[in-house]
Amino acid sequence: MFANPGGAKRSDLEDGSLSTCTVEQTITRLANLANVAIRPKEDKKLKDLASLRNRLQHYGRLHDAKVNRYVIEANAAEVLEFLTHFVDTELLPRLPPPDGETAESLTRIREGLDEIRGYVAARMRRLRPHLDPVKSRTVQCLNCDQCALVVGDKEGAYCWYCHYRRGPDDVALAYAYEVLDRTEWSAVRGELDPVYWCPACDVEALVRGVLTAADPRNPIDLCFRCGEAFSGMEE
Template identity: 35%
Template sequence: MEIRPRNRREFLGSQPDVDFPPIQNGIDYLLSVTLHLTHGDPPAPRDLKYAILHLQAAVEVLLKARLQREHWSQVFKNPGAATRARFESGDFESCTTDAALDRLAGIAGVTIPDKAVKTLGMLTKSRNALQHYGLTTSAPAVEARAAEVLTFLMEFITAELQPDLRTDEEKLVQRDLAVIRSRLGTITSYLKQRHNEIRADLAPVADSVVECPLCAQFAVQVGFPDPQCSFCHMSWVHSHGLLFDYLRAFDRPGLLTGECPKCGQEEMLRQTRVAAAPADPRTLCFGCAASLGPQIATCSDCAAFYEPGEGDLGRCPRCLALP
C-alpha cells in the first residue's frame, strides 16, 4: 500500500480558521497587554514594547467597533468614498484614532473624558515612535500610562460595547474581561505601592509638586535647576526643559507663561495643577517654586505676573520701586 504525503490543502483543511470579530479582537489585544505587563517584576523591555503596540491596537479596534455600530462607513478615512464591498473585504484605509474620537463624540454622542483623550493621544505618539523610530522611555511611565488606558477601555467596553453583544459573544467577552481585571489589579497594586513609597517625601512640598509630562503622576517638585520625577525617574537638565515638556503634554485652556516677580525667569505658568489641590489651579514658577494667589495681573512695564493691589497702576511691585 502506497502512503502519499499529505498536500498543503489537506494540512490547511485540518487547521481552525482565524476568527476574531472586532470586539473579541480588541479584547484579545488587551489580554496580551496585561500578560506582558505582569510577565516579570519588573517587566522586561520587550514586554513593555509589545504592551505599547498591542494597547494601541486595542484602542483602535475597540473605538472603531463602536463607531461601526453607528454606521460601517464611519470607519473609513473618507466616509464619502466608502463602499460596502470594500468594507466587507477589508480593502480600505481606516480613520485615525483622533478622527474616531471626534466621530464618536460628534456622530455617535459618546462622551470621552478629556483626560482619556489626552492619555490616548500620548499613547499614539509612543506607539508611533516605537514602531517607526525606536523609543527610549521610563518603564514605570509605560506602566502608569497603560494602566490609565486599560481602565478607560474597561469602562468603555462595559458602557458602549457589551450591551449590544449576542449571548454567545457576551459569555466569551465576560470570560476574557475577568482575566484582564485580575491582571489589571496586579498592575494597579504596583502603582499604588509606588505612590505610597514616594508620598511621604512629597507630602510636605505638595504645593510645588506638579504632574510629570511623561507618566502624568503628581511626582515632580519644581524649584530646582535639574528637576526629576519621583515616580518614573524622568529628569530634566534644566527647569526650562520641564516647563517646555509640561506645556506640550498638558495643553489646557489658560496655560500662559510669564516672568516670575521673585526670580525674574520667564518660567511662571498660569493654571498649573499641584498635588496639594489638583482642582484648584494656581500660578506657579517652575524655576523657584514661587506661587501667586488666584487673582493675578500682568505688569504693563515688564510683563511679569504679580498679585494686583490697590494703587499699583497696573505695575508689579518691582517696577513700582524703580525711580
C-alpha cells in the same frame, strides 16, 4: 473597520487585505457618527499609546529616553480605563448578554487593569519619602501624568515616577502649554497667560492656577524656577 467604507469589498475582508482606518479616524468616527463622548485627555492618551505600539512593533525598542516602562504602564492604565468604560456604556447595553468566553475575557481585562492601577499606586507609595518633603512644589508630570514632577530647582524639573527631566528655562512654559492647555492667545480669550514674572526671583517662570501634591483641590500661583508659592495675586 475599513479606512474607506465606500470602497470596501467582502473579498478584502476575507483574505485579510483590507485597509483599516487609523486611530485618529476611529476616534473621529466614534465622536462624529456614534456620538461617543471622548475627552481631550482620553483622545491624547489613545493616540499616544497607539504611537508607542507602532514604534515598538516596527523598531523593537523605543529610542526616546523620555519613554520607559513607567510611562507605558501609566498610559496603558488610562487607556484601559477608557476602553472598559466604553464597553460597559456603549457596547454591552446594545448587545445580547456576553457568552462564557467573552465574559471570561472581560473579567481578565478588568483584573489586569486593577493590577496596573495597583502597581502605579504602589510605586507612588514607595516614592513618598522623596516626594513628601517637596509636596508644595510637586505637580503633574508632562510625560507620565503622575503627580511626581518636582519643580523649583535651579537644575530644572525632575519626575520621580518616570525619571523625566526638563531644564529650568522652559519647564514653566511647557507645563502651562501641555498640562493647563494655555497658549500665547489665552489672555486674548480672557484666560490666564501661560507664565508671569515671579516677584521673588524676578524670572518669567510663575504659573498661575497650579495644583500641587500638597493641595490637589486648590490651585495656587507657583514659580517653577525658585519654588515660591503665592496666593491672592492680582493682575
